[in-house]
Amino acid sequence: MRKKKQRAARPQEEAGKRIPTTRYNPDYREGLTAQQVQEHRLHGWENLSVEPPSKTAGEIIHSNVFTYFNLVFAVLGVLLCLVGSFRNLTFLPVVIINTLIGIIQEIRAKNVLEKMNMLNAPHAKVIRDKREWIVTSETLVLDDIVVFSAGNQICADAIVAAGEVQVNESLLTGEADEITKRKGDKLMSGSFVVSGQCHARLDAVGEDSYISRLTVEAKAMGEGEQSEMIRSLDKLVKWVGIAVIPIGVILFSQSYFYNNETFRSSITAMVAAIIGMIPEGLYLLASVALAVSSMRLAKQNVLLHDMKSIETLARVNVLCVDKTGTITENKMSVHKAVPTKEYRKAREKDEESGEAKYPSLSLMLGDFAAAMSADNITMEALKEYFKENTGKKPVSITSFSSTVKYSSVTYEDGAYVLGAPEMVLREDYPRYQGKIQQYAQKGYRVLVFGQYHGVIDGKALTDKVTALGLVLLSNPIRDKAKETFRYFAEQGVAIKVISGDNPETVSEVARRAGIEHAERFVDASTLKTEEQVAEAMEKYTVFGRVTPNQKRQFVQALKETGHTVAMTGDGVNDVLALKDADCSIAMASGSEAAAQAAQVVLLESDFSCMPSVVLEGRRVVNNIQRSASLFLVKNIFSFLLSIFAAVFMITYPLEPAQVSLISMFTIGVPAFFLALEPNKSRIEGHFLTNVFLKALPGGLTDVLAVGALVIFGMTFGVGSTDISTAATILLAIVGFMILYKISLPMNALRRIILIGCAIGLVFCGTFLNQWFALSDMSTKCIMLFVVFSIATEPVFRYLSFTVEKIREWYRKMRGREPEQTYPELPDNER
Known part of the structure; x- marks a missing residue:
């Protein structure tokens, strides 16, 4: 072993973390000694990532506590304290509990996923003290001798010391050509070995190499890559956040300056309106539900590199699979x-x-x-x-x-x-x-x-x-392959088998695995143009003799025609297509490069668990969609009632405590339980459109009922306190009507939720009425209340009917996507 005279440079950004260290050039058969490894480790020259793959506990707490809406709630709380309206601070415990639940669930999910990541972290074969060791790639140090073979991702910049490999540097250069690397050639981190084996000395580790940034990019979602659901929620929260401030100013000014209400009453009414417009629990509910789903899937040995894939999988309508490792066992026999x-x-x-x-x-x-x-x-x-x-x-x-x-x-x-x-x-x-x-x-x-x-x-x-x-070889078909592909056929998910093998062989294997239209195959080497590829993707089910670059082309062609594409794979040649798919699924028993590029990793390499993964996605998205419509009813009602109050120059009729009471028992508590229920329904349409149309009848019913109650109450000289109490009970009635409709078809759990929330509301309204600003109503108010409460059911029913008719008309106007047809092929194309 020879020492090198030069010293390793000390990067500016690592000042205080790394110190200059001695460089070594060990014999590739011997590697570094334990003492030399410890020296590099103490000096800070380990192969650590540039940034952690997930948020720290402190960052999770910070991101949940210091939000825009929490700031708004804090300001509202201070205003209520200044005017001495302490009973209307009932919304603060809900905000605090929501924030704590978000922090606890996110930290729990982080801990579960970190343990899974630790157990399934990229490993490397390293030579130290003349022996071969298997270690995690982050424990490698500068000058380590690492053995790279087919399927390995190069974990740090290295120089080949012995042997020969072919590498693909497409993740670095965008070029898919394989490059032969021999002794003395440089291996770039982020590339992966396609074939061969070599011993290489690590020349740059940690942030000095490309790997940290590439790994983070491969695993994490970048800006603009959020799922439709989260993107829709972001959009909703953004517009509500912009609207609350001017609406709040208008309502306060009108109440205080034009209606001559007291400062306290004006502040209280303004706070009630703003609280009603803020979907404080909705975003939290979505985050918690996704985090719980990640934990559930982790228990099924399914590792998610990001939570976006849960929703994407649930929306997939084309699934691209490889023959080997997916349809068949990941082994071969002669x-x-x-x-x-x-x-x-x-x-x-x-x-x-x-x-x-x-x-x-x-x-x-x-x-x-x-x-x-x-x-x-x-x-x-x-x-x-x-x-x-x-x-x-x-x-x-x-x-x-x-x-x-x-x-x-x-x-x-x-x-x-x-x-x-x-x-x-x-x-x-x-x-x-x-x-x-x-x-x-x-x-x-x-x-x-x-x-x-x-x-x-x-x-x-x-x-x-x-x-x-x-030489004749064969792969045994997986035990549950037929059952798995039958499930996807029933769910309307088209299967595309993409393989490098002979198309006739793949077609026969696909037929035996129960894949529909498996007899429709094509030799991909005959597809020369983009037009031919696009046409073939619609016509054929099985594609043989596919090159790695063609796999990528196929995924892109499917996406361009509007399909949501999932790609499964376990080999090095699947990496490019995995990165381009809407959702990528890798088998853990396959290549390390594929597992790192994929969003979902099946740790037991069992494709038969895919239906349960899809069902988990449907459960979480459908349930959040259903629960979100509950939240949006309150937001639509509060927004429209605020406009109504501003137009008719009246003071907002509710108090914050009353809004909190209704929100708790008709929205918050039931939404949380409903979001965790089983739900196998297919996801259709766009998230925000679905949620808005479900919430619109309830929101309009609330506005019409409460608005009419306020106008008639003022006409008949009913006091504002009576109107406020009547409006609260009226909102509760409509809230339970909406909750009942959304819960259909009823089951034991939903009945318990519905009855439990009703009992909770009655209890609070009866025994804690002072806390929630509820008072006894006058005879006039009771008569008005009875009339409008009876009227709410037909109004809600006819509004729901009208909205549904409008929705059907809209669908017809847009036109539905034609079903995939399979024209009869001539014999020479089969």
């Missing part, structure tokens, strides 16, 4: 090797001449497999099946590449290749096509083994290949 006529002729010549140039086909394949590293499931299967070999020594090897679709071993007497028939045989493929298709139609994956009459350079083959044998 069925047999079939010699070709050329091989038999060569053996006959050997026997006639007495030479032994061509031993048995199984021995030749054994030599080939022995020379290769087991960096993919195909090679693992070959090594397992072809154990016997002649011990022939290779001169050079080329690992399998998903771009050229072959691997090779070169000996002194020539080069041999193994790969996809179309790519290996090229112009000679038609001679073998019939036989290959016979095996492919039985579900076998067919590889061609042959002798190459040229020089291997890692690029597409150009010289002649003499085919010596066909």
